Amino acid sequence: MKSATMKVSCLVLALCSGLAFAQSSKTDWGKREFEANCASCHGLDGRGNGALGNLLRVSPPDLTQLAKKNQGIVPMNRLYEVIEGGTVAAHGTRDMPIWGREYRIEDAENLKEARGNYDAVALVRARILLLLEYINRLQAR
Numbered sequence: 001m002k003s004a005t006m007k008v009s010c011l012v013l014a015l016c017s018g019l020a021f022a023q024s025s026k027t028d029w030g031k032r033e034f035e036a037n038c039a040s041c042h043g044l045d046g047r048g049n050g051a052l053g054n055l056l057r058v059s060p061p062d063l064t065q066l067a068k069k070n071q072g073i074v075p076m077n078r079l080y081e082v083i084e085g086g087t088v089a090a091h092g093t094r095d096m097p098i099w100g101r102e103y104r105i106e107d108a109e110n111l112k113e114a115r116g117n118y119d120a121v122a123l124v125r126a127r128i129l130l131l132l133e134y135i136n137r138l139q140a141r
């Protein structure tokens with residue numbers, strides 16, 4: 001597990017530096033991902049005041065308070081599982097999309113020309129880790 005995490009961290013670093021090199025060195029990929037996929041519910045600042053929030057049964061939580069609620073530490077493993085969604089027991093019981101599945105579908109669409117010749121699992125992990133790194137930066141200290 002540890003070495004898997006290391007591999008993914010290296011991948012994220014490679015991905016970020018590669019993308020940053022290819023495009024702009026100023027692009028904040030975690031922020032970009034958050035604004036594109038999460039802000040509609042959790043709000044641009046992560047405080048849970050996104051436009052779609054009122055339409056849900058459960059209000060989106062304030063993501064800036066995660067460390068405060070957990071003795072100053074962002075619970076990365078738990079959040080990874082919540083975002084990835086693989087551990088959700090039953091369908092229809094949560095209001096948040098299952099991002100592991102969403103990303104796999106989106107990546108397959110974007111990388112159609114690769115004809116499955118890429119590491120789908122690693123790509124999903126990289127995207128979720130980028131988000132977690134950004135959520136870590138959003139924490140009220």
Ligand code: HEC
Pocket residue numbers: 034037038039040041042052056058059060061063066079082083093094095096097099131
């Ligand atoms: C459609 C609205 C919606 C979108 C879009 C959304 N969320 Fe959520 N999120 C929720 C709701 C509602 C909850 C509360 C748990 C539940 O009911 O599923 C939640 C819970 C969470 C939690 C758990 C917090 C905790 O303490 O357990 C995290 C982390 C999170 N969201 C991150 C994200 C990220 C990252 C994205 C973007 C990839 C995202 N969310 C997109 C609605 C949303």
